[in-house]
Amino acid sequence: MRAIPGIVALALLVGACQQPAELKVEDAWVRLPAVAGRPGAAYFTIQGGDTPDTLLAVATRAALRVELHETSDQNGLKAMRPIRDVAIPAAGTVAFAPGGKHVMLFDLGPNVKAGERIPLALSFAGGKRLEVQAMVVGAGEMPPK
Numbered sequence: 614m615r616a617i618p619g620i621v622a623l624a625l626l627v628g629a630c631q632q633p634a635e636l637k638v639e640d641a642w643v644r645l646p647a648v649a650g651r652p653g654a655a656y657f658t659i660q661g662g663d664t665p666d667t668l669l670a671v672a673t674r675a676a677l678r679v680e681l682h683e684t685s686d687q688n689g690l691k692a693m694r695p696i697r698d699v700a701i702p703a704a705g706t707v708a709f710a711p712g713g714k715h716v717m718l719f720d721l722g723p724n725v726k727a728g729e730r731i732p733l734a735l736s737f738a739g740g741k742r743l744e745v746q747a748m749v750v751g752a753g754e755m756p757p758k
């Protein structure tokens with residue numbers, strides 16, 4: 614019976630080697646504001662890499678100002694506040710989604726229209742900068758899938 618833990622450990626190790634976790638950003642999309650001039654919001658899912666990292670900032674040429682925000686429940690009222698950075702656990706998943714973490718896009722350019730894609734660049738503390746194309750949807754539309 615003594616050999617079994619060793620075998621299990623070896624199997625886990627081999628499994629880990631076959632599928633190294635890679636920091637990546639998936640399913641990026643942007644919802645336009647219902648009223649022109651109001652901020653839009655960007656959402657995506659971040660898959661953590663082999664080591665923990667931290668999302669520091671998101672940039673896009675489609676908006677003049679970008680902030681990381683988090684919506685939370687405060688005594689039954691939804692309130693959002695800016696957040697400085699977001700920890701990404703190793704091999705973990707962090708979702709930016711309506712009702713939770715999101716990227717606020719202030720002063721969207723007039724050329725940002727539903728059905729188009731805009732680039733988002735995500736900067737991480739570990740030095741990586743990942744650019745994704747976010748699908749733009751109208752105010753009342755469902756997220757693209």
Ligand SMILES: [Cu+2]
Pocket residue numbers: 682683693694715716717
């Ligand atoms: Cu916000």
